[in-house]
Structures are given as C-alpha cells and as structure tokens.
Amino acid sequence: MTALLLRGSALRGGRVLLRDLDLAVAAGQWTCLLGPSGVGKTTILRLCAGLANGVEWRGRLVTPGPGQVALMAQDDLLLPWLSARDNVALGARLRGVPPDLAQADRLLARVGLAGRAGHKPAALSGGERQRVALARTLMEDRPVILLDEPFSALDAGTRARMQDLAAELLARRTVLMVTHDPAEAARLGEAIHILTGAGAERIVPPAGPIPRAVEDPGLLRVQAALLARLRAGVPCAA
Numbered sequence: 001m002t003a004l005l006l007r008g009s010a011l012r013g014g015r016v017l018l019r020d021l022d023l024a025v026a027a028g029q030w031t032c033l034l035g036p037s038g039v040g041k042t043t044i045l046r047l048c049a050g051l052a053n054g055v056e057w058r059g060r061l062v063t064p065g066p067g068q069v070a071l072m073a074q075d076d077l078l079l080p081w082l083s084a085r086d087n088v089a090l091g092a093r094l095r096g097v098p099p100d101l102a103q104a105d106r107l108l109a110r111v112g113l114a115g116r117a118g119h120k121p122a123a124l125s126g127g128e129r130q131r132v133a134l135a136r137t138l139m140e141d142r143p144v145i146l147l148d149e150p151f152s153a154l155d156a157g158t159r160a161r162m163q164d165l166a167a168e169l170l171a172r173r174t175v176l177m178v179t180h181d182p183a184e185a186a187r188l189g190e191a192i193h194i195l196t197g198a199g200a201e202r203i204v205p206p207a208g209p210i211p212r213a214v215e216d217p218g219l220l221r222v223q224a225a226l227l228a229r230l231r232a233g234v235p236c237a238a
C-alpha cells in the first residue's frame with residue numbers, strides 16, 4: 001500500500017523546484033532519500049507534512065491526514081527557554097493536553113540523555129540537541145514519520161546506536177528519511193531513492209531486515225554503488 005505519493009512538479013515563485021517527480025512511499029517500511037544539497041529533499045518532506053509554505057504543487061499529491069505525521073526537521077527547532085524534557089513533551093502542550101513527562105524521560109533515557117532532562121538547549125552539544133529532537137519526534141507516536149538528516153550531528157558510535165533505536169521504535173511504521181550517508185541508507189532503507197534534477201531514481205536495497213549489519217557484504221555493495229552514483233552527480237546505468 002502506498003502511504004505517500006508525489007507525482008508532479010513543485011514550483012516556488014514561478015521557478016521549478018522539483019520537475020516531473022514520481023515518488024511513491026510504501027506504507028509500513030523505511031524509505032531513504034538521498035541527493036545533493038539543494039535538490040529538494042527537505043521540500044519533499046515539507047510537502048508530505050503539509051508544511052511547504054510558498055510551494056505550489058502541480059500534479060498528484062497523496063499525504064496522510066492531519067495528526068498522522070511527525071516531522072523531524074533538519075534544524076533541531078528546540079525552544080531555547082524549555083528544558084530537554086519539556087521540549088520532548090512540547091507536542092502535547094501545543095495541543096493543550098497534559099504532557100506525559102514520564103514517557104518523555106523514558107525516551108530521553110533511550111537516546112542516552114537521562115542525565116540531561118533538565119538542561120536547556122544552550123547547555124547541550126549539537127549531537128545532544130539532535131537526540132532531544134529525535135526523542136520529541138518519537139514522542140509523537142505517529143504512523144508516518146518524516147526524518148530530515150536525523151543523525152547528521154552524531155559521532156559514528158552514537159549514530160549507529162540511534163539508527164538501531166529508531167529502527168526498533170519505528171518498526172512497521174511508514175518512515176521517509178533524508179540522509180547524505182550512503183552507509184545509513186544501505187543500513188536502514190527497505191526502499192532507496194536518489195533524487196536528482198531529473199527526478200527520483202530507485203536503487204535496489206540490500207536484502208534482509210533492518211537495521212542491517214554494517215559488515216554485511218550486500219550492504220557494502222549497495223553503499224559503494226550509492227556513493228558512486230552520488231559522486232557522478234547524475235544517475236547512470238547500473
């Protein structure tokens with residue numbers, strides 16, 4: 001079943017941002033989206049979340065209904081005057097319902113920040129802030145999750161642990177993740193697309209369930225193929 005469908009073109013102020021895109025995201029699995037900076041990956045996530053202000057869509061756009069989607073933006077968007085715990089619980093407050101602070105603390109512990117719950121964002125490192133933003137996204141508990149470079153600020157060890165955690169907690173959800181990291185896409189992608197100015201190209205992912213072992217030979221082959229295509233700048237024949 002298709003959870004998200006973008007078939008058409010996106011324009012901003014009359015200028016084409018995405019031309020003749022045909023991107024279908026299957027329900028209940030992880031889809032990874034790679035591509036050079038500025039090609040329109042964040043725009044795609046914002047269109048899926050209904051947040052693409054100033055962007056005109058011409059064509060078919062199938063997105064989940066209100067309340068079905070959580071977006072982890074590329075910037076952490078933490079409120080500087082709130083503690084990490086209150087930032088994680090922000091969604092409930094914005095909806096005017098009592099926040100589940102115990103669940104916020106559990107998720108902070110899962111992302112390795114049990115000792116930081118009372119800290120304000122200014123007292124956290126970039127990687128810690130990104131993990132608070134991840135916990136806030138997981139807190140939303142939605143069927144469709146859009147992740148915009150969610151692990152980009154993390155060191156390699158923490159990144160691998162957060163990939164494992166996200167794969168565990170978001171199993172069987174519909175996840176669309178933007179990443180610049182071919183290894184990450186090969187580890188987590190059950191579908192993989194490279195976005196270029198010529199549209200989205202589908203890459204066959206490695207076999208096996210996610211998160212895949214980093215030393216898996218099939219994963220390493222796909223990782224190398226992805227890097228070669230990104231390096232070439234344009235899709236080439238396999």
Ligand SMILES: Nc1ncnc2c1ncn2[C@@H]1O[C@H](COP(=O)(O)OP(=O)(O)O)[C@@H](O)[C@H]1O
Pocket residue numbers: 012017035036037038039040041042043044
């Ligand atoms: N708020 C904005 N106003 C005008 N142009 C924008 C805005 N946000 C993004 N763009 C432009 O839209 C294009 C796609 O941006 P984006 O979707 O953020 O790309 P990506 O996430 O792939 O790096 C880029 O050329 C970018 O400069």
Ligand SMILES: [Mg+2]
Pocket residue numbers: 041042043074148
């Ligand atoms: Mg982006």
